Amino acid sequence: MEKHITLGVDIGRSHITAALVDLRSGHILDDSYRRERINAKDSAENIIKNWGIVIKDIINSSYRPVSGIGMAFPGPFNYEDGISLLKDNGKYEALYGLNIKSLLAEELGYPKASIKMMNDAACFLTGELFKRDLEGCNNTIGITIGTGLGTAHYKDGVTEDCKLWKTPFLKGKAEDYLSTRWFVKRYKELTGNSVKDIRALLATDTQDPAFEAIFEEFSVNLADFLYTFVRKKDALSIVIGGLIIPAQKYFWRKTAQYLYEKMFYSIPIxxxxxxxxxxxxxxxSIGHH
Structure with missing residues (x-):
């Protein structure tokens, strides 16, 4: 039996994305890729059923045997036992305290021991580093900036969720300044106009002084946060991902420059x-173990 084909699943705040991955190459098998919207306020029974429909569709339509299922979940979550601890945020609250691993195994008719779960930020960093030869990648911090702030650390083959989104930062917590909502809020404050997200912000006048001011401020904040994170983990490199990536040309160089000025040496970003x-x-990759 081929042991190198595993199903990767990413549970987002409003969707499920899943695909088969060939772990020999690190490539996704494109014909298996699925993305479906999920009502995160639905009943536990319906959420599990709808996840199951997508996963079963991929497994049943594949001519290749699937050696395991690995799932990326937002926290808080007991990943070892598969129990959801999400509450008070309007997303998947019906799943609170339930053993998701057992319920999914039952729904899929699949062995519980073959389903593994890990934090979504940790899965992001593991996926970015998988089969890539990056400078300093044996000790790397990763951050994803989107609707929230994800933080992870990879060292010696182990990736952990760092949960730094809630750390004190400026007048609040880190996620207040390093997420889509900060851009939306700051743009409104400076221009009086509303934008829905970063993509919409990039469609505005990029020559506008307000646009430049926002990314200047963001670059300083990001450099400050990364400096603390690098020092905390003695990291040798940084990986940045998430919904912020289409805007990289407006912050990447400045952030690297400000970080250099704080550290007095250059770290690969x-x-x-x-x-x-x-x-x-x-x-x-964790589903395989």
């Missing part, structure tokens, strides 16, 4: 290349 496929690759 790698921009994520796999996008939303990274958690799938990372999840698949």
């Amino acid at each position: 790698h921009i994520a290349v796999h996008g939303e496929r990274a958690p799938l690759i990372g999840a698949a």
Whole structure:
């Protein structure tokens, strides 16, 4: 039996993405890729059933045997036992305290022991580093900036979720300044106009002084946060991903410059290349173990 084909699943706040991954090459098998919207406020029974439909569709339509399932979940979550601890955020609250691993195994008719789960930020970093030869990657911190702030650390083959989104930062917590909502809020404050997200912000006048001011401020904040994170983990490199990536040309150089001025040496900053496929690759790699 081929043991190198594993199913990677990424549970997002409003969707499920899944695909088969060939762990010999680190490539996603494109014909297996699925992305479906999920109502995160639905009943536990319906959420599990709808996840199951997507996963079963991939497994049943594949002519290749699937050696395991790895799943990327947002926290808080008991990943070892498969129990959801998500509450008070309006997402998947019906799953709180339930053993997701057992419920999914039952729904899929699949062995519980063959389903593995890991934090989504940790899966992102694992996926970005998988089969890539990056400078300093044996001790790397990763951050994803999107609707929230994800932080992870990879060292000696082990990836951990660092949960730094809630650390005190400026007048609040880190996620208040390093997420989509900060851009939306700051743009409104400076211009009086509303934008929905980073993509919409990039469609505005990039020559506008307000646009430049926002990315200047963001670059300083990001450099400050990364400096603390690097020092905390003695990291040798950084990987940045998430919804912020389309805006990289407006912050990447400045952030690297400000970080250099704080550290007095240059640390490699790698921009994520796999996008939303990274958690799938990372999840698949843990599904194999």
